[in-house]
Amino acid sequence: MKAKVLVIGANGQLGSVLVKELQHRHGLDNVVASDINKSHNFHGAFEVLDATDKTQLLEVVESYGITQIYHLAAILSAKGEANPLTTWDLNMKMLFNVLEVAxxxxxxKVFFPSSIAVFGEDAPWxxxxxxxxxxxxxxxxMSKAAGEQWAQYYFLRYGLDVRSLRYPGVIGYQSLPGGGTTDYAVEIFHKAVLEEEFVCFLNEDTxxxxxxxxxxxxxxxxxxEAPKRDIKIRTAYNLAGSSFSPEDIVREIRKFYPDFMVKYEPDFRQDIAAKWPKSINDDEAALDWGWKPEYDLEIIVSTMIEKLKEQYVPQQ
Structure with a gap:
């Protein structure tokens, strides 16, 4: 039986790429993209969906015969601090609706993305x-840490196969980021390719x-896609790629743009970043389902510049 997949938060940085990969794997007709705002970036089915509305979510699920949900919608770290109570209410209500409907x-299966934001000052850096x-x-x-516990609870209490990853900062050329503390690591490449000065909101050595x-x-x-028996952790798996600072990225970028100018003007996001880990141990993901990253900083920088140049520089 073919999976019928619903992606909630498809317009986001991760969702916009994940939808296309899911369509490739499951077939265009078996993936439904959704977000609170309409998007014309996808082929195939798209639903305008407010995941805080449980009735609407259930209607979409029943209409398409959904068997898997990838729940990506959330208010992120930096934006969330502007309206903390709203952030908590929205993030938790959407998750509860997804878990209950599922x-x-x-x-x-259900996929719930967690984050390195679950760690604080008491975790090893x-x-x-x-x-x-x-x-x-x-x-x-806080909402991600609580969500991990609820994911495990629904697995232990109801047998619902919820799986989760603690993402570090995600760097991609496909879209702009959506309000996270690691956003500088995407924005900096756009400025470099446009040959504009970049103002970094973190300290250079963070x-x-x-x-x-x-x-x-x-x-x-x-x-x-891993067999259910291989998923030993039902809160969330640590996930690591490569750890680096703004000055590390700048050093690599200047191999392509020697005159690239950067100013450091740390703001409230520096205080958030200062409480997060510097590097992540993801041995459990490697052991349980064979995870291994392929991109280090040097490859990330060269790939980002190549792809963004294709977007910004008219082809001859």
Whole structure:
């Protein structure tokens, strides 16, 4: 039986790429993209969906015979701090609606993305293990930490196959980021290719875990396609790509653009980043379902510049 997949939050940085990969794997007619706003970036079915409306979500699920949900919609870390109570309400209500609808409909699988934002100052900053203590410093991180526990609860209580990854900062050329603390690592490439000055909201030596979009998508698919017996962690798996700082990226970019100018003007996002790990231990993901990243900083930089030049520079 073919899977029928619903992606919630398809317009986002991750969703816009993941939908296309799911269509490639499952077939165009078996993937339904959805978001709170209409999008013309997708072929195939698209539904305008407010995931805080459980009745509307159930109608979409029943209409298409959905068997899997990838729930990507959330208010992210930096944006979330502007309206903390709203962030908590929206993030948790959407998750509860997804879990309940999936439970009632006896779905095959649910994907819930977590984040390194679940870690706080009490977690080791270097090589942070999967079982590190979680004391997040942002409402976004709190909602993800709570969501991990609810994912595990629905698996243990109801047998719902919920799977999750703790994404580091995701770097991709396919779209602009959506309000996270690691957004600088995408914006900086756009400025470099346009040969404009970049103003960085983090200190130059702030090292954070990052992952290239292609690796993030591949990890997601590998996790979701792994046999159920291999998924040993039902909160969320740590996921790592490559850790680096703004000055590390600038050094690599200047191999292509020697005159690239950067100013450092740290804001409230520096305080958030200072409480996050510098590097992540993802040994459990490697052991349980064979995860291994392919992109290091050098390859990320060269690929980002190549792809963005294709977007910005008219082809001769």
């Amino acid at each position: 439970r009632v409909q006896e779905m095959d 270097v090589n942070t293990p999967n079982k590190a203590y979680l004391n997040p410093a942002t409402v976004y991180g 090292t954070l875990p990052m992952i290239f979009m292609d690796d993030a998508i591949r990890a997601t698919m590998e996790l979701m």
